[in-house]
Amino acid sequence: MIQISNLHKSYVMGNNSLHVLKGMDLQIEEGEFVSIMGSSGSGKSTLLNILGILDDYDQGTYYLGGKLIQGLNETRAAMTRNEMIGFIFQSFNLISFKNAAENVALPLYYQKVSRKKRNLIALEYLDRLGLKEWAHHLPSELSGGQKQRVAIARALISQPKIILADEPTGALDSTTSFEVMDILKEINDQGKTVIIVTHEHDIAAMTKKIIRLKDGVIEEVIKNGELQLFKDRVRTE
Amino acid sequence: MFDIDRWNEIWNALAKNKVRSLLTAFGVFWGIFMLIVMAGSGKGLQNGVSEGIAKFAANSAFFWAEQTSEPFKGFKRGRYWHMDSEDLQFLKDKVPEIEYITPKNFTGRFGNSSNVIRGKKNGSFNVKGDYPDYIKIDPVTILKGRWINDLDIRDKRKVCVIGEKVFESLFDPKENPLGQYLKISGVYYQVVGLIRAETQININGRTEESVSLPFTTMLQTYNMGNQVHFLAITAKQGIPVSVVEDKVKELIKKKHSIAPTDVQALNSVNIEKEFKQMSGLFLGIQILTWIVGIGTLMAGVIGVSNIMLVIIKERTKEIGVQRAIGATPRVIIGQIMLESVVLTTVAGYIGLSLGVGLLELVNRIIESSPQPPGERAFFTHPEISLTVALSALAVLIVAGLFAGMIPASRAIQIKPIDALREE
Ligand SMILES: Nc1ncnc2c1ncn2[C@@H]1O[C@H](COP(=O)(O)OP(=O)(O)O)[C@@H](O)[C@H]1O
Ligand SMILES: [Mg+2]
Numbered sequence: 001m002i003q004i005s006n007l008h009k010s011y012v013m014g015n016n017s018l019h020v021l022k023g024m025d026l027q028i029e030e031g032e033f034v035s036i037m038g039s040s041g042s043g044k045s046t047l048l049n050i051l052g053i054l055d056d057y058d059q060g061t062y063y064l065g066g067k068l069i070q071g072l073n074e075t076r077a078a079m080t081r082n083e084m085i086g087f088i089f090q091s092f093n094l095i096s097f098k099n100a101a102e103n104v105a106l107p108l109y110y111q112k113v114s115r116k117k118r119n120l121i122a123l124e125y126l127d128r129l130g131l132k133e134w135a136h137h138l139p140s141e142l143s144g145g146q147k148q149r150v151a152i153a154r155a156l157i158s159q160p161k162i163i164l165a166d167e168p169t170g171a172l173d174s175t176t177s178f179e180v181m182d183i184l185k186e187i188n189d190q191g192k193t194v195i196i197v198t199h200e201h202d203i204a205a206m207t208k209k210i211i212r213l214k215d216g217v218i219e220e221v222i223k224n225g226e227l228q229l230f231k232d233r234v235r236t237e
Numbered sequence: 238m239f240d241i242d243r244w245n246e247i248w249n250a251l252a253k254n255k256v257r258s259l260l261t262a263f264g265v266f267w268g269i270f271m272l273i274v275m276a277g278s279g280k281g282l283q284n285g286v287s288e289g290i291a292k293f294a295a296n297s298a299f300f301w302a303e304q305t306s307e308p309f310k311g312f313k314r315g316r317y318w319h320m321d322s323e324d325l326q327f328l329k330d331k332v333p334e335i336e337y338i339t340p341k342n343f344t345g346r347f348g349n350s351s352n353v354i355r356g357k358k359n360g361s362f363n364v365k366g367d368y369p370d371y372i373k374i375d376p377v378t379i380l381k382g383r384w385i386n387d388l389d390i391r392d393k394r395k396v397c398v399i400g401e402k403v404f405e406s407l408f409d410p411k412e413n414p415l416g417q418y419l420k421i422s423g424v425y426y427q428v429v430g431l432i433r434a435e436t437q438i439n440i441n442g443r444t445e446e447s448v449s450l451p452f453t454t455m456l457q458t459y460n461m462g463n464q465v466h467f468l469a470i471t472a473k474q475g476i477p478v479s480v481v482e483d484k485v486k487e488l489i490k491k492k493h494s495i496a497p498t499d500v501q502a503l504n505s506v507n508i509e510k511e512f513k514q515m516s517g518l519f520l521g522i523q524i525l526t527w528i529v530g531i532g533t534l535m536a537g538v539i540g541v542s543n544i545m546l547v548i549i550k551e552r553t554k555e556i557g558v559q560r561a562i563g564a565t566p567r568v569i570i571g572q573i574m575l576e577s578v579v580l581t582t583v584a585g586y587i588g589l590s591l592g593v594g595l596l597e598l599v600n601r602i603i604e605s606s607p608q609p610p611g612e613r614a615f616f617t618h619p620e621i622s623l624t625v626a627l628s629a630l631a632v633l634i635v636a637g638l639f640a641g642m643i644p645a646s647r648a649i650q651i652k653p654i655d656a657l658r659e660e
Contacts (some may be wrong), residue, residue, distance in 0.1 A: 054561060054654040073563045074649065082563025093558045093657070097249040110563040115241060154562065 001053065001065060001161065001193050002028040004167050008059035009046055020046045022216030023060070028195065030161070033188040035204040036197045038213030043196040045166055047213070049196065052164045053077045065161060066084055076191055082110055086155030088165035092147040094139040100126060100150045101135040107158040118157075125153040129183065145176035163187060163197040181206045247576045261544040262584035264537030264638075269585045269629055273528025274591025275619055279522040281599070282620030286515065293436040296336075297374050298482045298507045300468040300489070309496035318493055318502070322456075322463040327492065328470075332484045337373050340465040342366035342455050344422060346375055353403065353448060354420040360406040360517045363442030366455030367398075374469050375436055376446065382415045382430035385539045389429075389451035396454075397421065398430035402445040421448060424458055438508075440467065478509045531632075538581060538636040545577050545644035556648055557656020570645040577641030578634055585633035593621055 009021040020043040021197045028034055036044050049055040050062065053069055062069045064084060066206060072080065081087075086107075094103045108118035126135050129149040139147055139158075148168060155163055165184070169177035188194045196207065204210050210222040251258045265404065305316045323336055344352075344364045350574050351359035372384050375597045381399070397419060399407075414428045426448075436443035470485060472478040485501055489495075495502045529588055549556070556569060 048653050052561070054657065055652070074495050074560075075567065078560055078563055078565040081561065089558075089657070093554070093561075095555055095558065098245075102245075106559070107562045110559075110565070110568060158563065 001032075002026065003031040003063040004060065005020045006060040007047075007050070007062065009043075009050065009055075009057045009068060020216055021050075021057070022114075023082055024217055026036070026211070028193065030193055031188070031191055032193055032195075033185065033208040034193075034211060035207040035209070036195065036211050036213065037199060037201075037204050038219075040199065042213045043216055044199075044213055048164055048166050048195070048197050051162075052087060053081055075185075078110075081148055082107060082158055084161050084165045086158065086160040088148070088151050088155050088163065088168045090167035090170040092151045092171075094147055094154075096139055099138050100131060100142065103139070104153045105152055106154060111158065121157060125157050126150070129153050143176075144172050145179060148172060148176075148180055149183065152180070156187065160192070162177060162195065164191045165194070166198055167199075169198065169200065177203060178206075179183050217221070243572065243575065246572060247579050251576065251580060255267050257544050257547065258580065261537070261540040262580055264540040265534065265581050265584040265633070266537070266588040266591075268530065268534030269588035269633065270592045271533050272526065272629060273589055274595055275530060275625070275631045276523070276625060277592070277596040277621045279526050280621070281596075283519045284523070284618045291456035293375055293438050293508060295509055295512050296474075296476075296478045297469060297471045298478050298485075298505055299440070300470070300485060300503055300505045301466060303501050303504050305495055305499055306501035307496040307499040310494045313493060320465040320489065320493075320497070322466060324465060324468070324489060324492065324495065328485060328488065331488055332481060333478045334472050334481050334484070336368045337471045338476065339371045339374065339469050340366075340452055341368070341371065341440065341467040341469060342452060342461060343466055343582075344455070344459055353407065355407040355417070358407045360403065362400075363447040364455075365441065365447055365449050366451050366452040366461075367449040368460040371469065375434075375438060375440070375444075376473055377432040378435055380431045380433055381413070382428070384430055384432065385449060385451050387582070390453050393453045394451060395426045396429045396451065398432055398449045400426055400443070400445040400447045401431070401433050403448055403585040404431055404441070419448070422451070422459070426450065428526060440469075459484040463564065463607075478507055482507050497511050522550075534632070534636065537584070538640045541577055541581050541637065542640035542643055544580075545573060545641060546647060548572065548576075549644045549648045551655050553576040553651055556651065557653045561655040561657060568648040569648055573645040573648055574638055574641035575586065577644070578637035581607055581633050581637035581640060582630070587627060589629060593626065595600075596620060 001033070004024060004026040007021050007024040007026075008019070011018045011020060023070070024047070026047075036047060038044050046055070050057050051064075053064075053072065056071070059220065064080070067080075069080070094100075095106070101119055104125055105115075105118040105122035108121060109115075111122075123135055124131065126132055129152060131146060131149055131153070134142060134146060134150075139150070142150065148171075155165075163184070169180055172180060177200075184194050185206065194207075196203075198204050208224050210220075211218055212220040215231070265307055282371055300320070302317075302319050303350050305312065305314055305318065306315045321341075322340070324339060328333060328338055342365065351361050352364065353360050367385055368390065369385050369387055377384070383396070385396070388394065399414065399419070404414055407419065408417070414431055417428050418425045419428060420426075432444065450458075456463065468479060468485075470478075472481045486505065487497065489503055490497055490499065558565075559569065560566075599619055
């Protein structure tokens with residue numbers, strides 16, 4: 001699904017250049033549930049943004065679903081994002097003057113699905129996430145967990161292959177965090193590739209594969225079978 | 238385009254900045270309102286004035302004698318002279334370009350003392366000596382009876398034609414003035430016609446307040462010899478009246494021993510020239526209107542562009558989210574342009590409607606206000622042609638597009654990742 005080799009990314013600010021990703025190689029198969037970990041500033045968001053075609057990279061190659069993602073114009077990038085990727089953000093990023101259902105329906109609006117149809121589908125998705133009664137509430141009337149569930153519904157509605165989530169639980173308390181993770185796990189069980197960025201070990205431990213970044217490269221990949229070991233290690237750390 | 242979400246989006250964007258939206262919209266509103274009101278008023282003035290003179294023969298000129306201003310052939314300067322009846326035939330023979338030539342004489346109107354008497358009623362009116370052809374130059378509506386005819390001239394009949402005001406002061410409203418007698422400066426005349434002026438051009442007093450006698454009758458009754466006070470001439474079709482004017486002046490001066498260089502002795506008015514000056518003035522008013530109107534409109538449009546920029550800045554994040562979940566640049570540009578067009582067009586449309594409404598109101602007030610008969614307002618039918626209104630709307634839409642262009646391009650320059658980055 002995702003194939004990255006020798007990926008480089010630097011941020012240039014005036015005369016300074018900050019080399020964040022330094023020749024990264026990464027492969028993620030369809031249906032994986034992956035968390036990206038690493039200390040603050042290690043380039044987790046940078047990597048996720050490149051995966052989501054929100055940002056471009058300097059060197060190397062990135063294949064998404066067999067297609068080379070390089071130098072796309074903004075229209076192609078937007079269309080690819082709309083088709084392939086669902087985003088979940090730490091701060092939800094719901095549109096404040098649209099109600100829950102309208103927010104969820106938005107990606108279908110860009111696909112030119114008729115209003116009636118997309119609102120129906122949006123209600124379906126909200127129902128699945130247990131938010132049917134909240135469909136006509138504005139984001140400001142929802143709790144953090146509810147907002148994130150609306151955001152998840154919005155990420156799912158265009159039936160993308162991949163869900164990208166940058167610190168999806170970063171703004172939530174631990175109970176709500178686990179609820180959100182349960183939802184993501186369910187989504188993954190239905191066959192979608194889910195990639196989250198987190199710095200919380202217990203959150204990462206709920207995924208099936210952990211990628212640890214350090215100094216712009218992958219320091220360690222912990223796979224399914226080794227997760228128990230990872231959990232023990234975290235406990236003793 | 239007609240997706241309700243899109244309009245929702247626009248409404249929300251504008252409503253979130255109510256005060257600013259209103260202020261900017263007001264700029265556009267005011268611009269178009271001023272444009273419409275000014276253009277309409279200009280047109281109203283033009284209508285009023287042209288209705289007042291439209292029927293007057295445009296190819297006419299008038300002549301009257303003044304004191305000479307130069308000595309000539311043994312005459313001193315400052316000499317009093319006058320044209321005479323012989324000049325009429327003389328000019329007809331010598332100037333083939335003349336179509337109509339009619340003399341017009343006046344008796345003095347002595348202050349407010351009554352010169353026209355009928356039984357116990359009396360009044361002070363202008364008394365004129367006229368020719369049958371005169372109404373071909375300055376048309377009148379004949380309300381009753383007839384105008385002066387050739388027999389009146391030939392037989393020097395003691396008849397008269399009266400204006401509406403004269404009728405009102407000397408007769409009961411239901412009375413028939415025809416056949417009745419008026420005593421004018423001591424002599425009795427029979428009324429043969431009642432007229433109303435069609436133009437606002439008045440020579441030696443308003444037509445409404447005038448009594449016209451046959452020219453020859455006046456000469457005889459008031460011992461005017463063969464003097465002609467005033468000469469009205471029209472040129473034949475296709476000939477500029479200035480040509481006739483120059484020829485007439487030259488011939489008359491020669492005939493009456495006036496220096497050819499004397500510009501004062503024979504005075505004249507050339508209606509054609511006056512018309513031209515007037516239309517130049519109206520053109521000037523129109524141009525000024527459009528310059529001021531479009532200037533104001535531009536200021537409004539720049540305001541719209543500005544508010545859109547501010548809105549874009551405040552919505553950077555929202556636009557970032559939209560782009561992350563699949564809004565293409567076209568969608569974003571389209572939305573911002575549409576917002577801008579909606580803002581300008583709605584504001585402009587309101588300005589347009591209120592402007593037209595105001596003109597209509599003024600028009601109604603003018604039309605319903607009682608006017609003396611035969612008298613017209615110099616300001617009528619202030620109006621805006623459909624073409625002007627439609628082109629103003631078109632200008633608004635185009636202006637709205639332009640106003641949206643800068644903010645739209647600014648919005649797509651923001652990379653989604655920059656828009657989304659959390660501070
Ligand atoms: N747009 C940017 N311009 C300059 N520096 C940036 C930009 N985005 C991120 N950085 C820097 O790059 C490094 C990696 O950032 P990021 O990928 O956000 O880290 P993480 O998400 O792992 O905390 C940090 O030092 C950050 O300050
Ligand atoms: Mg980060």
